[in-house]
Amino acid sequence: MTAGDAAAIAAIDLTRRHGDNRSVDGVSLSVDSGEVYGLAGPNGGGKSTLLRILALIERPSSGALRIGGVDAIxxxxxxxxxxxxxxxxxxxxxxxxxxxxxYAARLRGVTSGRSDTIDALLHLVDLHDRRRRPIGSLSDGDYRRLSIARALVHDPSVVLLDGPFEAIDAATRIEFRAIVGELRALGKAIVLTATAVGDLAGVCDVVGFLNGGRLVYEDVPANLLRSAGRPLRLVVAGDVGLVERWLVARVHVTSPAIVGERAIAFWFDGDDAGQAALLGDLIADDFGVISFGLVEDEADAELARMARVP
Incomplete structure (x- = not known):
């Protein structure tokens, strides 16, 4: 929400320029201790860049950032x-x-109780029984577990997780949600990113949507999936980008967005006859319709609805 000096993280008008382009464009947000803030948005929307700025890996071109009341710039x-x-x-x-x-703990200056700290973290991320495995042999899920543990070796008050739910199975996703819950209970201020809104809605206190480097939407999860017509999902064999542009011009279609390799989600506020006519037009224009209907997960449709840049 609105940035404030008392917050664990207070970002004001952060911008990152690369020549004429802005990967992060005037973003302000605030995260309190014990709060989980989720950043959603399409690939290339600015999520990872913003997280690296918050982590002080990249320096913003302009704006202000305070971490625990400290001027981080x-x-x-x-x-x-x-x-x-x-x-x-x-x-x-x-x-x-x-x-x-x-090694990570030594770099962070952890001396007292280092072995006990590492042991506790291995249990937290469920890697204790695999602690002697070489990093190069890890699965994607275990690699992400290690990344989380590595971030916690020095007991930080602010935790930044880039894509923790990406490329993992459903069981691991549930475990990671539980880890985030434990960190929240410890009073950590947490920011995490995901492409799918659904990965964030069940674990975050606030979700912001980044597109084109801009924070175009921010709200509590309870308001994320509010009704805006009927959410539809279309899968085609043809050029998905061409179909997206075709949908933009259609009556009753709101903000179509590509949500998969051949999938598009969008809101449709017409009636049943209008939906049938839309499908007929898609078939007549030879887009190679594979499937067409209500989305199983409304988060995909919400992603489409929020993908507009004002």
Whole structure:
């Protein structure tokens, strides 16, 4: 919500320029201790860049950022002590899980109780029985578990998780939600990213939607999936980008968005006859319709609805 100095994370008008382009464009947000903030949006929408700015890995071109009340732009070294960022693990693939965590803890200046801390983190992310495995042999799910543990070795008050729900199975996703819940209970301020809104709605206190580098929507999860007509999903064999542009011009269709390799989700506020006519036109124009109907997960349709940049 609106940024404030008392928040664990207070970002005001953050912008990141690359020549004439802005990967992050005037973003303001606030996260309190014990709060989980989710960033959703399409690939390339600015989520990871914003998270790297919050982690002080990238410097904003303009704007202000306070971490735990510290001016993170003016005093990044002090602010970094409060931040744990779960991104790619860059250690040697030959290092074991426990060796990587020990190395990360030493880098963070953890001395007292380092072994006990690592042991507790291995239990938290369910890697204790695999702690002697080399990093290079890990599955995607275990790699993400290690990344989360690595971010927590120095007991940060701010935890930033980039795409924790990507490329994992349903059981692991449930486990990760539980981990986020435990971190919230410990009073951590958490920001995490996901492409699918549905991954965030059940775990976050606030969800913001980034598109084109701009925060175009922010609300509590209870308001995420409000009705706006009927949510439809279309899968085609043809050019999905061409179909998306075709839908933009149709009456009763709101903000179509590509949500899969050949899938488009959108809102339709017409009646049953209008929906049937829309399907008939899609078939007549030879787009290779594979399936057409109500979405099984309204989060896909919400993604389409929010994908507009004002």
């Amino acid at each position: 003016a005093d990044p070294r002090r602010a970094r002590r409060m931040i744990g960022y779960a991104g790619p693990v860059t250690g040697s693939p030959l290092l074991t899980i426990v060796e990587e965590l020990d």
